[in-house]
Amino acid sequence: MDVGLLSQYIMNGLMLGMMYTLVAVGFTLFFGVLDIIKFSHGDVLTVGAFTGLATYIGLRSVGVSSTPLLLLAVLVVAILAMAALGMLIARYLVLPLRSAPALNTLLITLMLGTVLREMVRLFYPQGANPKPFPALLPTDSINLGQFNLRLDNAIMLAAGVTIIVGLRLLLNRTKLGLAIRAVAQDEETARTMGINFTAIVLITFAIGSALAAIGGVMNGLYYNEINFGMGLLLGVIGFSAAIIGGLGSIYGAILGGFLFAALQTIGAVALPFASAYKDVFAFTVVIALMAWRPTGLIQEKISERV
Amino acid sequence: MTYLLEARGLTRKFGGVVALDNLDLTVVPNEIIGLIGPNGSGKTTFFNVVTGIYGAHGGSVTFDGADITRASSRAVYHAGVSRTFQRSRLSLPLSIFDNIMIGNHKRLNQGLWFNLVRRGEFKREFEVNYAAARTLIEVFEPRLAERMFEPVAGLPMIDRRRIEICRALISQPKLLLLDEPSAGMTHDETKELMDDILQVRDLNRNLTIVIVEHEMGLIERITDRCVVLNFGRKIAEGPYRQVAVDRQVQEAYLGVE
Amino acid sequence: MPEVKQEPQAPLLPGVVAVALSTAYLIALLAVEKQPLVIGLLAFGIVAVLVAHYMDWLDPVGRSFAEREGVLSAYAVLAACVVAAFFHDNHFVLLLFVTVLLYAVATLGLNIEFGYAGVLNFAGASFFGIGAYTSAVLNTYTAVPHLLVLLIGGTLAALIGSLLLLPVLRTRGHYAALVTIAFALLLKTFLEVNDVLGGPQGMQVKGMSILGWSFNDNFEIGKIEMSFYLNYFVISMLLLCGTFVLVRRLERSWIGLDLDAIRLDETAASCFGLDIARWKITAFVLGNFVIGLAGALFGMVGGFVAPNNYTFADSLIMVSILLLGGIGNPWGVVVATFIVVVLPEKLQTIQEYRFLLYALIVIVVLLFRPEGLLPRPVRRYFPGGRA
Numbered sequence: 001m002d003v004g005l006l007s008q009y010i011m012n013g014l015m016l017g018m019m020y021t022l023v024a025v026g027f028t029l030f031f032g033v034l035d036i037i038k039f040s041h042g043d044v045l046t047v048g049a050f051t052g053l054a055t056y057i058g059l060r061s062v063g064v065s066s067t068p069l070l071l072l073a074v075l076v077v078a079i080l081a082m083a084a085l086g087m088l089i090a091r092y093l094v095l096p097l098r099s100a101p102a103l104n105t106l107l108i109t110l111m112l113g114t115v116l117r118e119m120v121r122l123f124y125p126q127g128a129n130p131k132p133f134p135a136l137l138p139t140d141s142i143n144l145g146q147f148n149l150r151l152d153n154a155i156m157l158a159a160g161v162t163i164i165v166g167l168r169l170l171l172n173r174t175k176l177g178l179a180i181r182a183v184a185q186d187e188e189t190a191r192t193m194g195i196n197f198t199a200i201v202l203i204t205f206a207i208g209s210a211l212a213a214i215g216g217v218m219n220g221l222y223y224n225e226i227n228f229g230m231g232l233l234l235g236v237i238g239f240s241a242a243i244i245g246g247l248g249s250i251y252g253a254i255l256g257g258f259l260f261a262a263l264q265t266i267g268a269v270a271l272p273f274a275s276a277y278k279d280v281f282a283f284t285v286v287i288a289l290m291a292w293r294p295t296g297l298i299q300e301k302i303s304e305r306v
Numbered sequence: 307m308t309y310l311l312e313a314r315g316l317t318r319k320f321g322g323v324v325a326l327d328n329l330d331l332t333v334v335p336n337e338i339i340g341l342i343g344p345n346g347s348g349k350t351t352f353f354n355v356v357t358g359i360y361g362a363h364g365g366s367v368t369f370d371g372a373d374i375t376r377a378s379s380r381a382v383y384h385a386g387v388s389r390t391f392q393r394s395r396l397s398l399p400l401s402i403f404d405n406i407m408i409g410n411h412k413r414l415n416q417g418l419w420f421n422l423v424r425r426g427e428f429k430r431e432f433e434v435n436y437a438a439a440r441t442l443i444e445v446f447e448p449r450l451a452e453r454m455f456e457p458v459a460g461l462p463m464i465d466r467r468r469i470e471i472c473r474a475l476i477s478q479p480k481l482l483l484l485d486e487p488s489a490g491m492t493h494d495e496t497k498e499l500m501d502d503i504l505q506v507r508d509l510n511r512n513l514t515i516v517i518v519e520h521e522m523g524l525i526e527r528i529t530d531r532c533v534v535l536n537f538g539r540k541i542a543e544g545p546y547r548q549v550a551v552d553r554q555v556q557e558a559y560l561g562v563e
Numbered sequence: 564m565p566e567v568k569q570e571p572q573a574p575l576l577p578g579v580v581a582v583a584l585s586t587a588y589l590i591a592l593l594a595v596e597k598q599p600l601v602i603g604l605l606a607f608g609i610v611a612v613l614v615a616h617y618m619d620w621l622d623p624v625g626r627s628f629a630e631r632e633g634v635l636s637a638y639a640v641l642a643a644c645v646v647a648a649f650f651h652d653n654h655f656v657l658l659l660f661v662t663v664l665l666y667a668v669a670t671l672g673l674n675i676e677f678g679y680a681g682v683l684n685f686a687g688a689s690f691f692g693i694g695a696y697t698s699a700v701l702n703t704y705t706a707v708p709h710l711l712v713l714l715i716g717g718t719l720a721a722l723i724g725s726l727l728l729l730p731v732l733r734t735r736g737h738y739a740a741l742v743t744i745a746f747a748l749l750l751k752t753f754l755e756v757n758d759v760l761g762g763p764q765g766m767q768v769k770g771m772s773i774l775g776w777s778f779n780d781n782f783e784i785g786k787i788e789m790s791f792y793l794n795y796f797v798i799s800m801l802l803l804c805g806t807f808v809l810v811r812r813l814e815r816s817w818i819g820l821d822l823d824a825i826r827l828d829e830t831a832a833s834c835f836g837l838d839i840a841r842w843k844i845t846a847f848v849l850g851n852f853v854i855g856l857a858g859a860l861f862g863m864v865g866g867f868v869a870p871n872n873y874t875f876a877d878s879l880i881m882v883s884i885l886l887l888g889g890i891g892n893p894w895g896v897v898v899a900t901f902i903v904v905v906l907p908e909k910l911q912t913i914q915e916y917r918f919l920l921y922a923l924i925v926i927v928v929l930l931f932r933p934e935g936l937l938p939r940p941v942r943r944y945f946p947g948g949r950a
Contacts, residue, residue, distance in 0.1 A: 357834055358833075359830060359833075359834070378833070379830075379833040379834045379836075380833055380836045380837065380838060382834075383834060383835055383836035384836050388835075389834060391831065395828055395830070395831040397823065397824055397827040397828060397831075398827075399823075399827070399941075400820075400823055400824075400827070400941070400942070401941045401942060404820055404823070404941075404942055407817070407820055408820065408824045408831075408832065408835050408837075409835050411821075411835050411836040411837055412836050414817045415817065416817060416818065416821070418818065418845070421812070421813075421816035421817055421818045422809065422812045422813060422816065422818075425812070428816060428817075429944075429945060432944050432945070455941055455942075455943060456941065457941050473835070477835075
């Protein structure tokens with residue numbers, strides 16, 4: 001295989017890994033503070049991507065044409081809107097069910113995912129069809145010998161790394177981060193220490209959902225296309241990645257995200273004739289991994305939670 | 307002397323914490339043993355290791371002549387060990403009768419064909435066991451025998467304890483492990499409950515009991531012998547009046563170094 | 564032996580009246596087509612149920628169903644036959660009716676897994692689809708007798724479901740949910756890309772035929788022309804009755820108790836000797852078999868299978884039926900299936916919005932009435948008589 005093709009595969013794998021990681025980190029954050037799985041997380045990503053697209057179209061129609069400005073607006077609106085959505089979900093659907101069986105939370109977020117997905121399909125103009133997503137990053141490429149580095153991919157990767165590092169710093173170096181970790185460690189003790197539990201849960205949901213919004217926009221920029229069902233796939237993969245890495249651990253989520261992307265990329269390289277089966281392969285891997293390591297590679301109780 | 311239950315060098319760790327540390331504990335048939343000690347001294351862990359919920363990291367457990375160190379919870383139950391839980395673990399949406407029958411598992415025919423097709427035979431088996439459950443619960447509280455098909459969820463704590471104990475006794479186990487039966491109940495309620503248990507024991511002379519309890523009056527009144535644990539180790543053993551005055555035991559409870 | 568206190572048996576009349584009124588209402592609802600009439604009739608139905616609820620008229624109905632279930636079940640079957648006879652030449656209504664019956668069968672299968680054993684399955688429509696595709700393939704390429712095809716469809720669904728057993732058994736709660744969701748997405752993608760099974764366009768399915776009696780031909784009784792869907796009505800009704808009896812007997816046996824105990828507290832259950840794996844496997848395999856069986860018949864009824872009919876969203880519809888009706892209550896399943904399947908067909912404006920609508924309804928149910936429309940009563944092993 002020539003170096004150019006190989007580098008493409010590697011780049012593709014890294015980009016996939018970054019997007020999976022952004023989703024997986026959200027699952028891990030929610031599980032950390034509330035011990036719940038929020039199945040609508042992937043669909044929040046979809047809504048984030050569509051919010052970004054709508055912002056773009058809206059601004060273009062009023063004559064804004066500066067690409068950096070558009071990109072900034074798309075990101076800011078998507079992030080803020082999803083952060084707000086995340087808080088609403090936590091406040092009105094997740095927290096009220098705290099005393100009910102865990103199954104009910106699972107079901108309600110699963111159904112909420114359907115609601116979000118269907119709303120995009122039904123109420124976004126022609127939402128049932130895939131939508132082209134504008135290229136808002138420079139698409140030049142740099143030739144490094146045979147390796148062909150696209151600038152937009154490089155920027156997205158760098159942005160992704162910055163976000164993850166930033167989140168890590170937020171959790172480890174700030175008072176807010178300390179509060180989130182305290183709640184994740186032991187809710188009761190955190191409460192007695194004067195931490196506002198509800199506020200921390202809402203903030204955590206805002207952060208996780210904002211990450212999904214970034215993931216959604218990144219997805220659009222990378223594939224130049226978004227559709228109403230994209231979040232379902234990304235949600236399932238992101239959740240698997242979070243589990244493989246050991247739910248509740250941020251490093252686990254990163255490990256899981258990239259591991260999953262690596263498996264998928266290797267699958268694509270090893271079985272090029274079966275490219276139509278790439279999603280079938282991905283889901284088979286999810287199921288096989290659950291059978292092999294149902295609690296993840298890093299065990300839940302040993303790994304540091306959040 | 308033959309022991310009914312014999313733990314030798316039993317060890318169990320959680321991360322860095324040693325919950326059971328090389329524990330030797332023996333129980334002879336028909337006695338009532340009190341397992342006491344401060345919070346976190348390993349009493350419930352001992353129950354959990356014996357009943358196969360946790361594995362042991364060292365040592366062995368023998369029950370009725372058979373090694374059950376690595377046996378599953380199922381196998382331990384089938385060998386004749388029943389237990390209650392510190393925090394009541396009844397199935398709240400189910401009826402009183404259903405909850406008691408869960409404990410009667412080994413005496414109920416579990417075959418698919420029998421349950422789905424042989425309804426006549428099933429009905430006979432049902433009636434025999436319904437009668438047994440009524441007879442048992444009448445010892446504790448005749449009022450409950452009239453409410454066999456009401457959900458447990460609406461009942462007060464004392465009734466739930468009674469049902470939990472009936473669930474543990476219905477299969478006529480050889481060994482009953484009681485984990486803090488007084489938790490969440492008043493002094494009088496606890497006394498009443500223990501009297502009922504002793505009454506059942508009078509009917510079934512083969513019953514041996516190990517009881518974990520903080521209510522010392524209760525321990526003094528009903529146990530033949532006590533074992534005192536601290537940090538997973540046995541620090542004293544003997545009749546209650548003897549261990550109660552033991553200096554080590556007093557220090558353990560008062561937290562003196 | 565102590566006798567169970569003999570209570571006076573609940574009267575039969577309230578149950579019979581309820582069945583009769585429901586039948587009349589159902590006939591009216593299925594007969595009207597003008598949208599304003601449909602809306603008016605639906606509004607009337609809702610108001611009538613609410614009024615009955617507030618006047619405490621529903622309690623006697625509940626009691627007579629609880630204690631005289633055998634007789635009332637027979638009346639319910641009779642009522643279904645009356646409805647079918649009323650629409651004997653109406654293809655559309657009969658097809659809708661048969662769809663309700665088969666969806667009810669499938670959801671009863673899901674109820675065994677989910678409602679009793681607590682094994683999550685968000686791939687119900689996938690197992691339904693496996694049954695339907697089995698019919699499509701076998702009826703097209705082989706001469707296997709069609710009743711046998713139904714059994715093979717169920718068996719295949721159970722077998723393919725068994726592939727998920729290891730991950731489902733080793734995981735709890737949300738993990739198992741993920742496994743079945745992944746399977747639902749996997750199967751749909753697989754059906755779309757696989758050319759042998761017709762790809763996204765799907766396959767035609769030959770209609771059923773037993774001993775030379777072709778189910779897809781209209782027939783006459785006396786001089787009256789009958790819709791061929793009456794054939795399917797009869798066999799679907801038989802299947803529903805069989806499944807209903809199976810589910811009932813299962814619930815009212817030690818096995819039903821085992822499944823409940825495992826769902827509610829696995830640790831306590833294993834301390835009382837229950838074999839967790841055995842019962843979860845039994846429930847999952849039996850449930851998927853029932854779902855596959857219904858799917859196989861549904862494939863022949865519809866005459867056509869395509870990946871888009873067996874999506875994750877369809878699986879969620881089955882879960883919605885279960886939650887709406889009341890988890891664990893087979894009567895709830897039947898009633899909720901009628902609501903969920905018939906409503907979008909009669910009220911065409913909501914057809915497009917049905918996934919959204921049902922997801923919203925389930926959210927509301929979970930928030931405000933998690934036990935469903937007809938909450939599952941406490942188990943009575945021999946209701947009516949003693950105990």
